Amino acid sequence: MSHPSFSMTIDGQSTPGEARFPVINPATGQVIADAPDASAAELDQAVASARRAFPAWAATPLAERQRCVAQIGQTLLAQVDVLAPLLMQEQGKPLDQAKQEVQRAAYWCQAMAQMDVPVEETDLGTEVVKVLHVPLGVVGGIVPWNFPVVLALWKVAPALVTGNTLVLKPSPFTPLTTLKLGELLQGVLPPGVLNVISGTDALGPLISSHPGIDKVSFTGSTQTGRKVMESASVNLKRLTLELGGNDAAIVLPDVDVDEVAPKLFWGAFSNNAQFCLAIKRLYIHESIYDRLAAKLVELARQTPMGPGDQPGVQLGPVQNQRQFARLNDLLADTRQQGHRLLCGGEVPEGAGYFFPVTLVDNPPDSARVVKEEPFGPILPLLKFREVDEVVARANDSEYGLGGSVWGRDAQAATDVALRLNTGTVWVNQIHTLGPNKPMAGHKQSGLGVENGLDGLLAYTVPRTVSVKKA
Ligand SMILES: NC(=O)c1ccc[n+]([C@@H]2O[C@H](COP(=O)([O-])OP(=O)(O)OC[C@H]3O[C@@H](n4cnc5c(N)ncnc54)[C@H](O)[C@@H]3O)[C@@H](O)[C@H]2O)c1
Numbered sequence: 001m002s003h004p005s006f007s008m009t010i011d012g013q014s015t016p017g018e019a020r021f022p023v024i025n026p027a028t029g030q031v032i033a034d035a036p037d038a039s040a041a042e043l044d045q046a047v048a049s050a051r052r053a054f055p056a057w058a059a060t061p062l063a064e065r066q067r068c069v070a071q072i073g074q075t076l077l078a079q080v081d082v083l084a085p086l087l088m089q090e091q092g093k094p095l096d097q098a099k100q101e102v103q104r105a106a107y108w109c110q111a112m113a114q115m116d117v118p119v120e121e122t123d124l125g126t127e128v129v130k131v132l133h134v135p136l137g138v139v140g141g142i143v144p145w146n147f148p149v150v151l152a153l154w155k156v157a158p159a160l161v162t163g164n165t166l167v168l169k170p171s172p173f174t175p176l177t178t179l180k181l182g183e184l185l186q187g188v189l190p191p192g193v194l195n196v197i198s199g200t201d202a203l204g205p206l207i208s209s210h211p212g213i214d215k216v217s218f219t220g221s222t223q224t225g226r227k228v229m230e231s232a233s234v235n236l237k238r239l240t241l242e243l244g245g246n247d248a249a250i251v252l253p254d255v256d257v258d259e260v261a262p263k264l265f266w267g268a269f270s271n272n273a274q275f276c277l278a279i280k281r282l283y284i285h286e287s288i289y290d291r292l293a294a295k296l297v298e299l300a301r302q303t304p305m306g307p308g309d310q311p312g313v314q315l316g317p318v319q320n321q322r323q324f325a326r327l328n329d330l331l332a333d334t335r336q337q338g339h340r341l342l343c344g345g346e347v348p349e350g351a352g353y354f355f356p357v358t359l360v361d362n363p364p365d366s367a368r369v370v371k372e373e374p375f376g377p378i379l380p381l382l383k384f385r386e387v388d389e390v391v392a393r394a395n396d397s398e399y400g401l402g403g404s405v406w407g408r409d410a411q412a413a414t415d416v417a418l419r420l421n422t423g424t425v426w427v428n429q430i431h432t433l434g435p436n437k438p439m440a441g442h443k444q445s446g447l448g449v450e451n452g453l454d455g456l457l458a459y460t461v462p463r464t465v466s467v468k469k470a
């Protein structure tokens, strides 16, 4: 059976590439399409094209670059009915959530298109000093498979607004929506400004070590982030690394259990828990542990899981076989160590990478399911007694991405939140991210910032111009 094939966009042209690799629908395990497996020579062509396009794009007035980025947003909205089903098929998420992802990416483009690149001017009496923020050159964007569209646009929009050109590489597990978007944008951007290439994991290191790329913006695992950092040293590339997390949520004894239970559930299991900022350790005060655990079990049992095109489904499959195997391994270890499951744990036979929502009952902090980032629907519920104790436990992680604190007394909850060593903390809410809110990983969750003015300026370097006054 033949599958639809997709092209890369290099120098504004659709480029099918020499070699190809299969893309799988995680709900069925079946191949749905072929994607180009870019060679080193094809990467060179994309980088050369981005480099050729750079001077003119950097010289294009900011307002025009902003207009183009806003138009990317409009294209996403206009093509949502083409892009969302493709995203659902390759990523596994339910169709309405795929639509929301495309729409969120559009919103991000519109918002970033309104951000100004500041110019600071100071009169020092004898001289006038101007600080400009100039683009870096060619950016390599490397994206994971959990939110392929949003996370790609988090790179494309700020890179283009600030005057850089780009070579974008989606994950080999989810290349199709990004390839399609590259083709749709051929009429929106000048040739070479946005090149989209796909390939297996072997393509990533070629990008991070490429001497023609000035910056890598990478989202993915901490393990791969370390490799990117190592190979980027070749030409002292600028780096933004958005990496893994093991976010703690702390539930204080005064919460309204019924009210917070669904918020905590979706804080942990949105996108089937394949979310860098998902709640991955849920610390519950011992006085409400049993009641909240029972509520979460109820929610887990009520939440429909299935293929993304089935009406009513709220959780899809795990995205890929590697991730599915990792979750099964973590589950086997959890069982082997004798930790009790409150629900889930029965992985169905058959096609597709379906893994049930699994809640683990108060395992020790040393358990793998607590220490490691599962990046899938298995969650440890952990009892605590004292605030100092739980803060120390929450901070006892190599990661520092996000965290949340829940309590009726918002000030008391905020006091606890301020003690969490993470880049983002929420109080009585979660995942309220925005284009104007900087998102930074502390510790081994990353390097640098995405979003906000800091995120925008991460695609620039200061140029200080000092003019002597007459
Ligand atoms: N902090 C964030 O914003 C954020 C967002 C999403 C995912 N993540 C993290 O990503 C991980 C899951 O995503 P994943 O499995 O796709 O991660 P991954 O690190 O395996 O892959 C991410 C991307 O890097 C590419 N890649 C693989 N090896 C490479 C190498 N040696 N050099 C350069 N690029 C390489 C992959 O092809 C893919 O495009 C989780 O740990 C999750 O926490 C973080």
Ligand SMILES: O=S(=O)(O)c1ccc(CO)cc1
Binding pocket: 101, 104, 146, 147, 150, 151, 275, 276, 277, 433
């Ligand atoms: O789609 S979003 O909710 O905006 C979003 C934010 C952050 C991340 C990082 O994994 C993914 C999706």
